[in-house]
Amino acid sequence: MKILVAGATGFVGRRLVRALHDQNHDVIAFSRSASEAGFPSGVEPFEGDFGDPASLEGMCDDVDVAYYLIHSLTAENFAELDRTYARRFRQRASTAGVDRVIYLSGISGNERDLSPHLASRREVEAVLEGGEYELTVLRAAVIIGRGSASFRIVDDLTDRLPLMVVPTWVRTPGNPIAVDDAVRYLVRLLSVPETRGKIFDIGGPSVLSYEELLRMTANVKNKRVLIIPVPVLTPELSSHWLRLTTDVQYRIARPLAKSMRHPVTVDDDRDLQNVVPIDQTPIKTAINQALTVN
Structure with missing residues (x-):
């Protein structure tokens, strides 16, 4: 399976690239610093920046599954950037015929009075949901x-x-949740059809x-x-x-x-552990x- 990891040099992304590579997937590691990241042999680095649309050309070519791990908390206008970047990714993934997208989001309790950070995560979920692919969202507690x-x-x-x-x-x-468990969930859900097109909590x-x-x-x-x-x-x-x-x-x-x-507690009705036990x-x-x- 050909898999794109967008945000491949981040806290979760780097570990996810390694785990997918260990499962013998063909992995494309997208990041602004992909060429310098030292990924395992066989991983294809793709250097690009969602702030520069031209650098995204070809990112999703022949990709079966894409993980979207892009977050912009270091920017003052992170919500605006995350909205724009999600739209650019959605367009390219849809045009390229990506079959499935997996987005790592965050648990936010009762969904009322959200902080700007969590409200932005929900907005990105909504943007990605409009693409021509099946979207799986994992909402994580503190990793x-x-x-x-x-x-x-x-x-x-x-x-x-x-x-x-x-x-x-x-x-x-x-x-x-331990980061290794979060990565394990992200990898194992690929082989569980029931996770396609749904939202789950992980903790x-x-x-x-x-x-x-x-x-x-x-x-x-x-x-x-x-x-x-x-x-x-x-x-x-x-x-x-x-x-x-x-x-x-x-x-x-x-x-x-x-x-x-x-x-940030897991909702029993959305607990991924019920579907993908680890x-x-x-x-x-x-x-x-x-x-x-x-």
């Missing part, structure tokens, strides 16, 4: 792994703040609040933390608070902070791996 911006925030906090006066969103529940085996995730991460690092949630830190204020407490780029940390007030990684194991894998 744990080295390179994850969300987990890096947790890691930085446990390193720097033995006493944390934190926003009340630390008590928001979620189903964090790990445990429901944890951010506070519990912070404590578990600190415990893995043999650190002690005292966490005091306070109601005065609004989403806007807490995004500025993160600017002082993490090395994650502020343009990334800010929209993530505004999203953290939403529960041996899910315990969260403590995922944290250990994220802290130790180079």
Whole structure:
């Protein structure tokens, strides 16, 4: 099967390219820096930029399945860019006759009062849905792994703040998932026809609040933390608070902070585990791996 991974040098994309290659698929790895990425032998790098339509020519030629992993959180106008890029991808995938597109999105709780970040994810889903292919959407909870911006925030906090006066969103529940499990779902759904044209949630085996995730991460690092949630830190204020407490780029940390007030638990009716069962990684194991894998 010929498979395109758009966003192949990202946190999930790089791992997905390797996993698909290991399954003997013909993989095209699309990225602005594809030629410098050092993909496994046999992977075809395709260097392009969704901001430059001319560079996209031929991207989807003869492609059977395309994974769309493009997100623009580092840009101030990320929602506008993501909308434009999704439209450009939809047009090229439709024209080229791509059979199936898979988009990695995010869980957003009750779908009301969405943060700009999560609202943009929903808008991209809607844009991609209009293409001439079957769309599968996976909405993920917080993904744990080295390179994850969300987990890096947790890691930085446990390193720097033995006493944390934190926003009340630390008590928001979620189903964090190991990055290897997210990739495993993305690969295995290819062989499950029931996943075509549908939306699924993916998460790990445990429901944890951010506070519990912070404590578990600190415990893995043999650190002690005292966490005091306070109601005065609004989403806007807490995004500025993160600017002082993490090395994650502020343009990334800010929209993530505004999203953290939403529960990110898997909906039982949309749980991909019911259709594509895998041996899910315990969260403590995922944290250990994220802290130790180079």
